[in-house]
Amino acid sequence: MVPAQSPPPDDQLVAATLAGDDTAFVELTQRHKGRVFGVASRFARDAAELEDICQEVFIQAYFKLRQYRRDSPFEHWILRITTHKCYDYLRKRRRSGNNVSVDAMLDSGYEPAAPQPPAPHPDLERLHAALAQLSPEQRLVITLLELEERSIQEIASLTGWSAANVKVRAFRARATLRKLMEK
Amino acid sequence: MNESDPHPDLEALFASARSHRPDTSAAEYAFETRLMARLRARRDLDGDAVSIWAMVSWRFVPLFAACILALTIWQAETSSETTDAVSIASLDNPVAAYFGSN
Numbered sequence: 001m002v003p004a005q006s007p008p009p010d011d012q013l014v015a016a017t018l019a020g021d022d023t024a025f026v027e028l029t030q031r032h033k034g035r036v037f038g039v040a041s042r043f044a045r046d047a048a049e050l051e052d053i054c055q056e057v058f059i060q061a062y063f064k065l066r067q068y069r070r071d072s073p074f075e076h077w078i079l080r081i082t083t084h085k086c087y088d089y090l091r092k093r094r095r096s097g098n099n100v101s102v103d104a105m106l107d108s109g110y111e112p113a114a115p116q117p118p119a120p121h122p123d124l125e126r127l128h129a130a131l132a133q134l135s136p137e138q139r140l141v142i143t144l145l146e147l148e149e150r151s152i153q154e155i156a157s158l159t160g161w162s163a164a165n166v167k168v169r170a171f172r173a174r175a176t177l178r179k180l181m182e183k
Numbered sequence: 184m185n186e187s188d189p190h191p192d193l194e195a196l197f198a199s200a201r202s203h204r205p206d207t208s209a210a211e212y213a214f215e216t217r218l219m220a221r222l223r224a225r226r227d228l229d230g231d232a233v234s235i236w237a238m239v240s241w242r243f244v245p246l247f248a249a250c251i252l253a254l255t256i257w258q259a260e261t262s263s264e265t266t267d268a269v270s271i272a273s274l275d276n277p278v279a280a281y282f283g284s285n
Contacts, residue, residue, distance in 0.1 A: 022219065022222075025219075026215045026219060029214070029215050029218060030215060033211055033214055033215075034207075034211065037207040037210060037211055037214075038204065038205075038207065041204075041205040041207050041210075042205070047209075047210055050207070050210050051210060051214075051217075054210075054214065055217070055218055055221055058218050059218070059221065059222060059225065062222060123196055123199075124196060124199050124200060124203070127196045127197075127200055128200070146197040146200075146201070147197065147200055147201055149201065174193065177193060178193060181193065181196075
């Protein structure tokens with residue numbers, strides 16, 4: 001009986017991609033898309049935006065693969081790109097103007113993210129609408145901290161901000177959320 | 184009936200939101216195929232941009248050559264005018280021209 005072949009490690013797939021093997025990159029994508037979609041779905045407004053963010057993450061990863069230093073796992077590297085891409089989308093959205101009240105958003109049929117199942121409680125819908133009202137920095141930090149259960153150090157590493165800065169933003173985000181939820 | 188609590192416990196809401204992770208399985212379906220198609224399109228576009236630049240830059244070669252020729256002629260004329268001016272000055276005041284040149 002032939003023993004089952006163990007899947008190649010990420011580093012091997014990275015090297016193969018750099019050598020021009022596209023199937024290696026497809027395998028890398030299959031391996032990590034779940035985590036990327038998981039994080040991006042916390043920030044995307046709809047399915048189209050989710051698809052855009054995830055595609056841009058992997059396209060950037062492909063074109064910057066030579067910059068990947070193998071001192072940390074590939075997953076960390078791709079999640080860092082995902083975090084930055086989500087932050088870019090939040091900032092773009094803020095620039096395009098999104099300053100409506102929580103109630104107005106709920107009245108207009110606001111949905112936090114398209115693939116989301118129906119929220120079990122109205123308060124949860126209010127939370128998602130309130131999260132959408134935060135500044136991009138606060139939303140990024142509080143989402144990673146509370147919904148993705150990342151530590152302060154992990155968030156600092158993913159965003160490139162200092163741990164103190166992350167703590168301050170998390171504190172301010174909570175205060176703003178409380179205010180918005182009490183309105 | 185409005186079930187919404189005016190002062191909801193934020194921690195409880197976070198816990199509830201954590202347990203309701205969005206289902207992305209539909210969005211993930213055939214993602215690699217779409218991604219690779221976009222990657223190929225992007226590579227083709229990059230390749231096209233390079234070839235267009237190469238084509239356009241070759242077309243500008245005569246223009247660049249003409250510019251360089253014009254600059255060379257202009258520089259030659261300017262330097263000859265300067266030499267003439269120095270010669271005339273030396274004729275007008277040979278002593279000053281002698282000391283000026285030393």
